[in-house]
Amino acid sequence: MKSYIVLLLNALFVISFFPCFGQNPKVLFALHGGAGTILKKNMTPEKEKQYREKLEEAALEGFEVLQSGGSSITAVQAAINILEDSPLFNAGRGSVYNYEGEIENDASIMDGHSLEAGAVCGVQNIKNPINAALAVLMHSNHVMLSGSGATDFAKKHEVEFARPEWFQTEKRYNSLQKVKERLKEEQNGEKGKGSDQKDKDNSSGYNPDYLDFNDYKYGTVGAVALDLNGNLAAGTSTGGMTNKRFGRIGDSPVIGAGTYANNKTCAVSSTGHGEYFIRLAVAFQIAAAMEYGKMGLQEAVNVVILTKLTQLGGKGGVIALDKKGNVAMRFNTPGMYRAFVAENGEVTVKLYGEDEE
């Protein structure tokens, strides 16, 4: 009899380690590698293979962290590190060049359980900018650090640095030259062509026509995760916009615009024309539509991306997860590099619009 009681107590003890017991605990992982004019006709089979393999590798890495009991924050970081280290994406290595021919990175990360967040913008030579954002989340009472101050903070907290050459790629350098040439042409007679309706300062490389699909200005990487404890997290990392100037900050390091996570609603990472995402607080707005509007994840994402963002004239997309295990990957551009790992470990990788896949 006594041994039965001991067994029962042991069983209860073991069960107590599974906080979601009885609630069918599941882990889920999704990521994106940027949205833009990604069309099958412009892609070679070899290039497509490279993208698919790298997206799958990163997604599986995130999923494995979750399966082995790691936190959603750690999973998001691990997957983004892989995308940052790949020259294929506009984040970390392979980031775009700014007007001065330098590379400046932005990143942010948020924990849906505590609503703690960390972000860095305009940092230089940090190998994995998302790790600097995580250092801010963990070690600073601030949420958002910028410029050389943020770089100093990362140094102090032993975030890994790399030499400038590590980040540089010929592809991105050529993009910068192309943008500068186009601007020169416009200034020499074609002024106004394709420019904004207002008398805006186009030296910042705004015109979406400047770049072909390989140089999509909407490039950014991001990830969202749900871990065994039912905690959501989201993170985003980017090199920003080719030829950006004047210390431009896009949506990626802005909590509420580029990144948001709240266990009560959802985790979101954005990619797109950052200015529109800031003006609509896109990532937070999806969470708010769920909380205040009682919408499901899909409906909230559709309202914000397909209606609000599109009506304002913004381009881009998001990936989002909720606690119930729903996933949404929505964009109003021709394509978005994206991957999703289901509960059973099955990976789905897509690059184009649903009709081209």
Added chain:
Amino acid sequence: MKSYIVLLLNALFVISFFPCFGQNPKVLFALHGGAGTILKKNMTPEKEKQYREKLEEAALEGFEVLQSGGSSITAVQAAINILEDSPLFNAGRGSVYNYEGEIENDASIMDGHSLEAGAVCGVQNIKNPINAALAVLMHSNHVMLSGSGATDFAKKHEVEFARPEWFQTEKRYNSLQKVKERLKEEQNGEKGKGSDQKDKDNSSGYNPDYLDFNDYKYGTVGAVALDLNGNLAAGTSTGGMTNKRFGRIGDSPVIGAGTYANNKTCAVSSTGHGEYFIRLAVAFQIAAAMEYGKMGLQEAVNVVILTKLTQLGGKGGVIALDKKGNVAMRFNTPGMYRAFVAENGEVTVKLYGEDEE
């Protein structure tokens, strides 16, 4: 007969200049000068008079712009300029010092009609930082510019600069010394006293106990306006947090956190412990509670400030207006410098909690 037709046509022509004809067009204006431990017992009659007079002057200036047919954006700018030029408030002249003993300013402004927005952060020697934010709104395709790049942009667009001495006040310098002494004491044995529960980097001057009410770390100025065309606007300007470090960006230049305006819902300017306002996207969340949750302005402000912000541990407040002419001025600190001008031109200025007024 013919002359009657001419008269009628003339009348219609005149009426067409009043877009709100038949809808009882009204103008409204509200502003804040920061929230914090503002208590009557700590205030001298002379000091109180100074604050009340400056708040009234700025509020009336904003109101007069509106009454004479100016836009809500212009009214917000005009009133904030007066608060920025006064050493009483932590914005423009009289801004707090950062860790390096320098003054760095943040500001943002948003137009509720177009959802266009402009923001600058970490700018130096710009006399009225809100004017730099407005220059971004008007002349840049970006929304948020930072550091020396933002300062260069302001120069290019002929925003007025001032010498460093213009911004400096003895009061703020003494605050910095006081904070630094307190930090030194903590590091020499009293470590952890009053600090955050987590192992956070307190060198950033987080501890709310550091500063007395004169140096309220929640100091910021902001304004919201409704103009004759029914357009809402909001703006916020600040020197940030005393002893801030590592290029810290607070909520004031973050669209969605410190500032938000949308004609469909409301205009909001925040003041408080910025990190919490970013994590909750406070300004946008109030608009979202109205849009998605079908709440009135007062209810939305109460939910976000009195419930959400307070539960997370954040301190501060907001001023908000909606299109129907409702105004809300809510805070969870002992006081908030605030003023409101009603439709009939009557000004209300308050400094303390409602029970002390």
